[in-house]
Amino acid sequence: MLKGTQLPRQKGDNFKTVAGVYGTFQDSEANNFSTSLKFEGDELDESSLLDIFNPNSAKNSCSPCPEVRRTKMAAGRAESRLDPIKCAVNGEYTIDCRKDNNEVYGAKRKIKGREVFEFNYSYGKVNAPTPSYDPGGAFLNFKFYHVEVRGMLQCVTASEGVPLAVQWNPQGYFYAIAVAQFGLAHHAKGVIDGNPVPKLLSDGRSGSRGWKLPPKVKGCKVTTATDYVNGIKRKVVAFIGPESMNEKGPTMTLNSHDLALCVSVRMLGPGGLTVEVKVVDGSSGFVHFTHGDFYMEVEGRHVTLGMRSDNLGTWMRLSRDLDIDYSKGMKKSKQVTKVVSVTLHGKGYIDNMTLAASAHNENLMHAADWLLTSLHLISPHLTSPQLTSLHFMSTQLTSPHLTSPDLPQVKNQDARGGWPTSTAMHTAEIKLPPNWYSAMGQGQAMSALVRAHNLTGDCRYLAAAERALHLYTLGSEEGGVRARFLGQLDWYEEYPTVPTSSFVLNGFIFSMMGLYDVMKTSRGKPQKLAQKLWDAGMKSLKFMLGMYDTGAGTLYDLRHVINHEPPNRARWDYHRTHIALIHEMAIVDGDPIFWEAWARWKGYLKGIRSDLNKDYGDILS
Numbered sequence: 001m002l003k004g005t006q007l008p009r010q011k012g013d014n015f016k017t018v019a020g021v022y023g024t025f026q027d028s029e030a031n032n033f034s035t036s037l038k039f040e041g042d043e044l045d046e047s048s049l050l051d052i053f054n055p056n057s058a059k060n061s062c063s064p065c066p067e068v069r070r071t072k073m074a075a076g077r078a079e080s081r082l083d084p085i086k087c088a089v090n091g092e093y094t095i096d097c098r099k100d101n102n103e104v105y106g107a108k109r110k111i112k113g114r115e116v117f118e119f120n121y122s123y124g125k126v127n128a129p130t131p132s133y134d135p136g137g138a139f140l141n142f143k144f145y146h147v148e149v150r151g152m153l154q155c156v157t158a159s160e161g162v163p164l165a166v167q168w169n170p171q172g173y174f175y176a177i178a179v180a181q182f183g184l185a186h187h188a189k190g191v192i193d194g195n196p197v198p199k200l201l202s203d204g205r206s207g208s209r210g211w212k213l214p215p216k217v218k219g220c221k222v223t224t225a226t227d228y229v230n231g232i233k234r235k236v237v238a239f240i241g242p243e244s245m246n247e248k249g250p251t252m253t254l255n256s257h258d259l260a261l262c263v264s265v266r267m268l269g270p271g272g273l274t275v276e277v278k279v280v281d282g283s284s285g286f287v288h289f290t291h292g293d294f295y296m297e298v299e300g301r302h303v304t305l306g307m308r309s310d311n312l313g314t315w316m317r318l319s320r321d322l323d324i325d326y327s328k329g330m331k332k333s334k335q336v337t338k339v340v341s342v343t344l345h346g347k348g349y350i351d352n353m354t355l356a357a358s359a360h361n362e363n364l365m366h367a368a369d370w371l372l373t374s375l376h377l378i379s380p381h382l383t384s385p386q387l388t389s390l391h392f393m394s395t396q397l398t399s400p401h402l403t404s405p406d407l408p409q410v411k412n413q414d415a416r417g418g419w420p421t422s423t424a425m426h427t428a429e430i431k432l433p434p435n436w437y438s439a440m441g442q443g444q445a446m447s448a449l450v451r452a453h454n455l456t457g458d459c460r461y462l463a464a465a466e467r468a469l470h471l472y473t474l475g476s477e478e479g480g481v482r483a484r485f486l487g488q489l490d491w492y493e494e495y496p497t498v499p500t501s502s503f504v505l506n507g508f509i510f511s512m513m514g515l516y517d518v519m520k521t522s523r524g525k526p527q528k529l530a531q532k533l534w535d536a537g538m539k540s541l542k543f544m545l546g547m548y549d550t551g552a553g554t555l556y557d558l559r560h561v562i563n564h565e566p567p568n569r570a571r572w573d574y575h576r577t578h579i580a581l582i583h584e585m586a587i588v589d590g591d592p593i594f595w596e597a598w599a600r601w602k603g604y605l606k607g608i609r610s611d612l613n614k615d616y617g618d619i620l621s
Contacts (some may be wrong), residue, residue: 183367271346
């Protein structure tokens, strides 16, 4: 199915689809379009255009269009052939068009076609809303988010197990919003699609079973040993192989189309793991994990992810989507079709190596652990039977015998309860110095932590979410995330600029969702503080919501009100986010103002606009 893109919204915009430019938009008022479209030298006037897009028009019941003459092509090009094709308008009805190779042309009369060309006033679609919201359930429509594939993220690091952003700094930095969305998206997929039971490949009970030693390579060995994992003494797999990542070592052949490989590993020296994968072109690719002090290096078909030298000798948990790892290195999408084998290098231990179609819960926990601490600690008080494999998440402790009561200090969440962005943000509109906070980052981090708490029963995740409330109480001028609209209404800023604020809509509502999750999960003083912040934010949202409605779409922020800049209209993808967010506000609050906005904003996606003002005779013609 061929898909069209956004219709013009302003005079002079091109009416364009992936198939080519149809014409130029001249003017628009309410739902009436005045357009000049050229089809094979003939112009369609306004009434003809409306006939095409009106399913009830009598003109759409005419006999098939007469044969359209073929155009003469430039020298060296094949003569054009026009074939019939169906065009779907806003997904509600179809009209008959003609296709010339990759160009699609509209027609005034019906023709019989075999294919469908999809016509939409806006790009994208609104996913079916959920009927309820639960702090332990799927977060909004995040099942449809694929965070790792974003171009602004270099890779999912091996050392932290979370995405590395490069949007504002090519050297890479950790961005709380990206980390939290990574965890929330995987959790939502797990809730809705389910978490497949992983296939156990190797652990201390299986020992050397499944591992093959390379012939003519001396010193290779796979056996069972005893070591401390998370302070618990248990049997693990011990191995010895060549230190070089290019040499053959103990290998387990898999030949599986499941691409989520999880393994606990403790290296005692140089070496690591190599995973051979089959690529879409039929060739072999390789993903290596070593204790290098880098995030990702690429050489030919070899992608190497660094686990950092300071983690040498400690247990780490790798939860890898091997297609993402390899595709990120190749800068192409969906490259891996099969996992061929796993090879061990150097000297070390592994435990609980599994393979599955996905590892959603493990990825949520990597995100939550990063938000909690950079030390990937997992509480021994796990209560969910779904998390038996998470007993062996990585613990990077000062001693392998250190038990969980002896917790090191939190590093990623600072003393103010925030997750500062280490790199500065400088755009044409926004300038923020290094180590700035975001209310959206705070809110989404809280939502991820609450879900980790609900999944594991570990109160430390909830405590970290509660600490995050503090920055909501501080104004932007104090280094917090709270702005005040006209000095009266509290607004939690995605980008807390001073001296003026921008009042971004989507970032504010995401910050409110974090407050709601804590408010409904916590007890005592943290619950009361979250309730107070929620009530203040809800008062502001209900008062200010109409300012973001243009009658044909929504606004991203209010800079035109505060800074007297041109209105910053939301792109359709942001508009769809606004629709999803306002739907959640309608569910949790129930105020008709949200339900009405939700219905109205959905209509904008299909070209429905608010009415023009009525003529009261106060303008002389």
